[in-house]
Amino acid sequence: MPSFDEVLKEAGEFGRFQKRVFFLLSQTGITFSSLFASVVFLGRAPDNFWCRIPGAAELSERCGWTLEEERNFTVLPLHLGNESVSGECERLDVTWDTSASCASPLARYGNHSMGNLPLAPCHDNWVYEQPHSSIVSEYDLVCGNAWMLDFSQAVLNLGFLTGAFILGYAADRYGRIPIYLLSCLGVGICGIIVAFSPNFTVFLIFRFLQGMFGKGTWMTGYVIVTEIVGSDQRIVGIVIQIFFTLGIIILPGIAYLIPTWQGIQLAISLPNFLFLLYYWVVPESPRWLLTRKKGEKALKIMRNIAKHNGKFLSPHYSEIAISNEEVSNPSFLDLVRTPQMRRNTLILMYAWFTSALIYQGLVMRLGIIGGNLYLDFFISGAVELPAAFLIIVTIDRIGRRLPFATSNIVASIACLITAFLPEDIPWLKTTLATLGRLSITIAFEVVYLVNSELYPTTLRNFGVSLCSSLCDLGGIIAPFLLFRLAAIWLELPLIIFSILAAVCGLLVLLLPETKGISLPETVEDVEQLPSHFGKCGKKRKQRDTNSYI
Numbered sequence: 001m002p003s004f005d006e007v008l009k010e011a012g013e014f015g016r017f018q019k020r021v022f023f024l025l026s027q028t029g030i031t032f033s034s035l036f037a038s039v040v041f042l043g044r045a046p047d048n049f050w051c052r053i054p055g056a057a058e059l060s061e062r063c064g065w066t067l068e069e070e071r072n073f074t075v076l077p078l079h080l081g082n083e084s085v086s087g088e089c090e091r092l093d094v095t096w097d098t099s100a101s102c103a104s105p106l107a108r109y110g111n112h113s114m115g116n117l118p119l120a121p122c123h124d125n126w127v128y129e130q131p132h133s134s135i136v137s138e139y140d141l142v143c144g145n146a147w148m149l150d151f152s153q154a155v156l157n158l159g160f161l162t163g164a165f166i167l168g169y170a171a172d173r174y175g176r177i178p179i180y181l182l183s184c185l186g187v188g189i190c191g192i193i194v195a196f197s198p199n200f201t202v203f204l205i206f207r208f209l210q211g212m213f214g215k216g217t218w219m220t221g222y223v224i225v226t227e228i229v230g231s232d233q234r235i236v237g238i239v240i241q242i243f244f245t246l247g248i249i250i251l252p253g254i255a256y257l258i259p260t261w262q263g264i265q266l267a268i269s270l271p272n273f274l275f276l277l278y279y280w281v282v283p284e285s286p287r288w289l290l291t292r293k294k295g296e297k298a299l300k301i302m303r304n305i306a307k308h309n310g311k312f313l314s315p316h317y318s319e320i321a322i323s324n325e326e327v328s329n330p331s332f333l334d335l336v337r338t339p340q341m342r343r344n345t346l347i348l349m350y351a352w353f354t355s356a357l358i359y360q361g362l363v364m365r366l367g368i369i370g371g372n373l374y375l376d377f378f379i380s381g382a383v384e385l386p387a388a389f390l391i392i393v394t395i396d397r398i399g400r401r402l403p404f405a406t407s408n409i410v411a412s413i414a415c416l417i418t419a420f421l422p423e424d425i426p427w428l429k430t431t432l433a434t435l436g437r438l439s440i441t442i443a444f445e446v447v448y449l450v451n452s453e454l455y456p457t458t459l460r461n462f463g464v465s466l467c468s469s470l471c472d473l474g475g476i477i478a479p480f481l482l483f484r485l486a487a488i489w490l491e492l493p494l495i496i497f498s499i500l501a502a503v504c505g506l507l508v509l510l511l512p513e514t515k516g517i518s519l520p521e522t523v524e525d526v527e528q529l530p531s532h533f534g535k536c537g538k539k540r541k542q543r544d545t546n547s548y549i
Helices: 004-011 016-037 056-063 067-081 111-116 147-174 176-195 200-227 236-257 261-269 271-280 286-291 295-308 332-336 339-367 373-382 385-398 401-420 426-453 460-488 492-510 523-527
Strands: 049-051 090-092 119-121 126-128
Touching (some): 004 286, 004 295, 016 176, 016 236, 016 261, 016 271, 056 067, 067 126, 147 176, 147 200, 147 460, 200 236, 200 286, 200 460, 236 261, 236 373, 236 385, 261 271, 286 295, 332 460, 339 401, 339 426, 339 492, 339 523, 385 401, 385 426, 401 426, 426 492
Antiparallel strands (some): 049 126, 090 119
């Protein structure tokens, strides 16, 4: 009886049907990357704000002041008294009453005593020229509350981490499509609630939930795409990440055209409702159906795939060989119970962690240069495009392992050299930092593909989700590691990045090469993959443990 890969080859490994599903599910990458990086624009620092003196609002209303006039009366005297005080986080420790003069409310203190007026820290009552431009001005995330902005991004990453565990497990147990659709619905609903959150606590709760469901859409869509194509076409796992980069490139355009953070939030959230239409055009993964002993449904889908690809399955394709391996719900122990699975899991978890930590660290480092936020962000996204094309032209020629290792080593060298370059050649430091980002982006994209190829169908979604959860942990740690170490020595984070990348480059050489090898269906298949010193590219032999439906 034919195996699934034999039936897939007959039905078409990457025909019209797979191309349509690939294009539709790839759109998820655009919305997910927009969510991933949205804090850059949702949390823009306000251009002009100051701390309002108690009683100033009432006096301003009585006197008919404009905001600019109120600011002049509030901040300029403060600046005259102490040039180092901006008026953003400190204010004069005075109170204006309704008897104060509209022309000179501080006249009774006298200009000569401005430097002696007491100051008080500002805890609330800030005034913003554009109060709804970002969550910073919406929820007063300035001065002593500035850390809350970083915390909001950590909460989003925590949502990604939770989604990797919960929804990754659910997709392996209940199916890819139900969890994908549920996740799309969750992202859309939570995104709307985030946009209209009455306070920062509600914002954080639903930001967390949106991150959890967002991870479900991205990882489940990715797994579906890799499971419906042949072993020679799994490069689509790299191509789909171009859409992630497209989301990064499109996001600054959205932010430029929409002046409020609520509008940006809705623009990146509402498209997820359109993905619910996929219920009628994207089928369940036939590979997953086979692992759940649902061979008839899998064969029905394969006949539909063949029909759309302009092919016809022969009559003897009435049954598909499946394994007698016991159907069970996935657990972490399944990923570390056997030698090869344990080694693969530990190395992949470290690779995910390292890639995310270095990637986000280098992005934040480039971001502190200054300049036009929209243009700089666009360019930083465009830098990532060559990564996918470099992978496409190399990965099917020389395999997965060598580009994976090389990209980490190049990133390590680039970070190390950048750390010791003198400050008087900033263009060279920026160029090498960009090379480091390009290299780590390649590593980031290869780990997606390799991760899905090194787990059996019964554990694939759970395994990819669990390992990639270390990516989210790296995202949580990255800002704290960068700024804490930079306070000691500005280039110290680059030294840490270099060490992490070098170790990763060596470790991935221990992984088996998966070029040209069919996706493993069972744990036994993974244990039989060629060793890292053995020959690659050979197809597995049909096992004697097969039964038929």
